[in-house]
Amino acid sequence: MTGEIGQLALALAFALSAVMAIAGLAGARETASQSRAVASSAAIGMFVFVALAFGALMYAFVTSDFSVLNVAQNSHTAKPMIYKITGVWGSHEGSMLLWVFVLAIYSLFIVFAQRGSARLTSAALGVQGLLACAFLLFILFTSNPFLRLDPPPFEGAGLNPLLQDPGLAMHPPMLYIGYVGLSAAFSYAAAALITGEADAAWARAARPFMLLAWIALTLGITLGSWWAYYVLGWGGFWFWDPVENAALMPWLIATALLHSALATERTGAFRSWTLLLAILGFSLSLIGTFLVRSGVLSSVHAFASDPTRGVYILLMLVVAIGGALALFAWRAPQLQSGAAFEPVSKESALLLNNVLLSAAAATVFIGTLYPLLLDAMTGQKISVGPPYFAITFAPIFVVLILIAPFGPRLGWRNGDWRQALRVLMPALGIAVVAALAVLAIVTPRSLVAAMAFALGAWTISAAVIDLMKRGNIRALPIGAFASALAHLGLGVTLLGITGTTMWRSEALELLKPGQSMEIAGYTLRLEGVQLLQGPNYIAQHATIDVLSNGHRIAVMSPEKRAYPVEGQATADTAIRTTGFSDLYLALGDERGGGWVVRAYVSPLAPFIWFGGAFMALGGVAGLWGRLRPRRVAAATRLAAAE
Amino acid sequence: MKRVLLTLFFSLLCTHAAFAVAGSEKLADPRLEARAVALQKELRCVVCQGQSLDESNAPLAADLRHLIRVRIKSGDSDEQVEQYLVARYGDFILMKPPLEPLTYALWFGPLGILLIGGAAVALVIARARKRLDSAS
Numbered sequence: 001m002t003g004e005i006g007q008l009a010l011a012l013a014f015a016l017s018a019v020m021a022i023a024g025l026a027g028a029r030e031t032a033s034q035s036r037a038v039a040s041s042a043a044i045g046m047f048v049f050v051a052l053a054f055g056a057l058m059y060a061f062v063t064s065d066f067s068v069l070n071v072a073q074n075s076h077t078a079k080p081m082i083y084k085i086t087g088v089w090g091s092h093e094g095s096m097l098l099w100v101f102v103l104a105i106y107s108l109f110i111v112f113a114q115r116g117s118a119r120l121t122s123a124a125l126g127v128q129g130l131l132a133c134a135f136l137l138f139i140l141f142t143s144n145p146f147l148r149l150d151p152p153p154f155e156g157a158g159l160n161p162l163l164q165d166p167g168l169a170m171h172p173p174m175l176y177i178g179y180v181g182l183s184a185a186f187s188y189a190a191a192a193l194i195t196g197e198a199d200a201a202w203a204r205a206a207r208p209f210m211l212l213a214w215i216a217l218t219l220g221i222t223l224g225s226w227w228a229y230y231v232l233g234w235g236g237f238w239f240w241d242p243v244e245n246a247a248l249m250p251w252l253i254a255t256a257l258l259h260s261a262l263a264t265e266r267t268g269a270f271r272s273w274t275l276l277l278a279i280l281g282f283s284l285s286l287i288g289t290f291l292v293r294s295g296v297l298s299s300v301h302a303f304a305s306d307p308t309r310g311v312y313i314l315l316m317l318v319v320a321i322g323g324a325l326a327l328f329a330w331r332a333p334q335l336q337s338g339a340a341f342e343p344v345s346k347e348s349a350l351l352l353n354n355v356l357l358s359a360a361a362a363t364v365f366i367g368t369l370y371p372l373l374l375d376a377m378t379g380q381k382i383s384v385g386p387p388y389f390a391i392t393f394a395p396i397f398v399v400l401i402l403i404a405p406f407g408p409r410l411g412w413r414n415g416d417w418r419q420a421l422r423v424l425m426p427a428l429g430i431a432v433v434a435a436l437a438v439l440a441i442v443t444p445r446s447l448v449a450a451m452a453f454a455l456g457a458w459t460i461s462a463a464v465i466d467l468m469k470r471g472n473i474r475a476l477p478i479g480a481f482a483s484a485l486a487h488l489g490l491g492v493t494l495l496g497i498t499g500t501t502m503w504r505s506e507a508l509e510l511l512k513p514g515q516s517m518e519i520a521g522y523t524l525r526l527e528g529v530q531l532l533q534g535p536n537y538i539a540q541h542a543t544i545d546v547l548s549n550g551h552r553i554a555v556m557s558p559e560k561r562a563y564p565v566e567g568q569a570t571a572d573t574a575i576r577t578t579g580f581s582d583l584y585l586a587l588g589d590e591r592g593g594g595w596v597v598r599a600y601v602s603p604l605a606p607f608i609w610f611g612g613a614f615m616a617l618g619g620v621a622g623l624w625g626r627l628r629p630r631r632v633a634a635a636t637r638l639a640a641a642e
Numbered sequence: 643m644k645r646v647l648l649t650l651f652f653s654l655l656c657t658h659a660a661f662a663v664a665g666s667e668k669l670a671d672p673r674l675e676a677r678a679v680a681l682q683k684e685l686r687c688v689v690c691q692g693q694s695l696d697e698s699n700a701p702l703a704a705d706l707r708h709l710i711r712v713r714i715k716s717g718d719s720d721e722q723v724e725q726y727l728v729a730r731y732g733d734f735i736l737m738k739p740p741l742e743p744l745t746y747a748l749w750f751g752p753l754g755i756l757l758i759g760g761a762a763v764a765l766v767i768a769r770a771r772k773r774l775d776s777a778s
Contacts, residue, residue, distance in 0.1 A: 339770050363752040370748045382736075383735070388737075
């Protein structure tokens with residue numbers, strides 16, 4: 001029954017999304033207040049039915065209803081309950097349903113937040129309705145999660161063991177809240193172009209959605225990187241894999257958007273540019289979805305052999321992006337921002353930030369899509385790996401980080417760079433000391449490492465100084481912490497990346513029980529390897545003593561897990577962290593009575609993810625500061641009325 | 643018997659644990675070994691998605707790691723080893739794509755975008771400055 005309920009709910013949600021699209025867009029006219037009411041109701045209705053469909057699928061997973069094809073393919077009775085639930089979005093069909101579910105939640109937010117004028121809200125709902133329409137159609141025709149299987153199998157096929165991990169269980173929802181959150185910014189941008197209300201009030205209305213999306217993307221990427229670090233077993237945190245790049249591109253543009261919208265909100269400057277970024281950000285989300293979901297990445301030929309889904313998403317991509325850009329080209333010229341400011345000003349700094357972030361996003365875009373394009377056009381295969389991005393992407397980001405501290409210290413319209421430099425002088429001093437300290441202490445001596453470390457120290461100390469100069473820390477409104485926390489996080493992440501890539505020690509040995517290996521002052525002695533039975537896997541469980549100066553300081557247990565149902569194996573690494581450095585062990589194969597043990601000591605590795613958390617916290621502070629004053633203002637208005 | 647079967651099971655599966663070159667397979671000379679490790683980080687596994695030879699544990703990657711050491715031992719320079727592999731597997735094996743007419747857009751695209759963006763920003767700033775003058 002649940003399958004049929006889900007199916008029906010999806011169809012009804014589709015019908016309501018069509019109503020929402022038409023009524024919402026019609027409501028953009030001044031007089032059409034009834035259309036606006038219909039659009040709001042349709043949005044609420046669509047949310048209810050999408051939630052029902054999502055609930056139905058979750059119920060089928062929780063009860064292991066293998067008469068539903070999707071459940072039979074992606075679940076198993078022996079799987080722990082949490083992975084039965086997260087299995088809902090472990091498959092293509094389920095993840096697309098999650099996509100629409102998040103879209104429906106955002107539509108609901110738009111209805112209830114009522115930010116901006118009634119016409120603007122209505123038009124934004126209309127655009128959201130169009131997107132929901134397209135995605136629901138896609139699910140119903142190419143990716144239906146409720147297809148039945150007759151006769152139902154006795155047992156399911158299980159879920160990819162790599163996905164059976166708490167970090168990755170939370171990663172897709174977080175990423176989708178970000179991806180789809182950009183749809184709200186996109187819808188508001190399109191609405192502004194339709195109604196012509198692209199002013200400072202528009203930027204204020206759309207900003208919370210941009211912030212929410214950015215926070216979620218930041219956390220999603222951070223979680224994904226952390227997961228890759230501890231699950232994949234070779235100590236890396238970022239691989240420039242196309243799937244990672246698909247999430248990084250929208251993040252870069254969303255970051256640019258937040259900065260550009262800041263100017264639009266405060267002075268009305270860069271209106272059309274902010275709108276364009278809002279459109280581009282979500283376009284990149286769609287492109288990311290296409291890359292990940294169409295199979296075009298694994299090979300151009302896999303895409304060609306079963307192109308139904310890919311072609312549909314591609315079509316949707318062309319219509320959505322093309323439509324929005326056409327709307328932009330048609331309406332944006334009427335938006336003369338007429339911004340007036342000195343070359344040295346916050347506006348100029350924000351522009352510089354935007355051009356660097358956009359160029360960084362474009363670099364990732366080129367690096368990700370070039371091999372696909374070249375293969376499709378000439379048949380020549382090339383690989384674009386980390387060395388490419390180290391040469392092209394890294395320098396852009398270095399300049400960006402170098403100038404980032406100046407932005408918050410420059411005034412609107414007319415800034416004083418000498419004054420800013422004077423204030424930031426102590427940070428410069430700290431950076432120089434940090435560079436000299438690295439050169440003096442760390443061997444082998446590396447100028448690049450010293451510069452990178454100094455850059456991190458510069459950003460962090462400048463953020464702290466910026467915060468202190470704003471006044472008494474305790475009396476500051478929460479919103480004032482936003483940029484300082486986010487910039488601080490950037491510096492912390494940079495320190496982490498520097499430590500991990502520049503100073504990581506690595507050792508790989510074949511150890512028999514009783515033998516030991518050395519790494520960065522630690523002695524690792526393999527005590528033995530036992531077989532252990534997990535809930536749905538069998539593990540080869542190593543016991544390794546960690547000795548420092550002859551004393552045993554820890555026992556670590558990396559594992560190799562075999563999942564008989566799925567026929568796959570994963571590594572369960574053992575990580576001992578001090579918060580400043582990680583000792584990281586992974587167990588390899590058994591060879592001739594010995595085991596391959598891979599060990600890393602990664603200084604500052606945890607900083608990478610601490611930094612991500614700081615950035616997200618900065619976003620939360622910004623969001624809080626954005627929503628609070630409104631409530632306070634509303635309360636005072638209420639008090640005045642009484 | 644169960645143990646043997648399990649061991650077989652573990653060894654057949656494509657695991658994600660890293661186990662590049664260990665023990666006796668390493669080159670005796672640490673400098674040559676360091677060169678081999680550096681090389682296998684710059685070359686990709688041709689059967690896996692997005693992994694370097696250093697990270698991959700596909701059997702082919704293991705063979706190639708061995709091959710790199712054989713070439714280095716026989717006196718090849720890093721470039722010669724790379725050329726040897728490119729001749730057999732194509733440019734695909736290089737993590738860093740070569741600079742040639744077909745990849746000019748790849749290598750110079752970012753710089754071009756940065757220059758165009760920079761010029762646009764300069765223009766916008768100049769206009770904003772002019773407006774400031776005409777306003778006062």
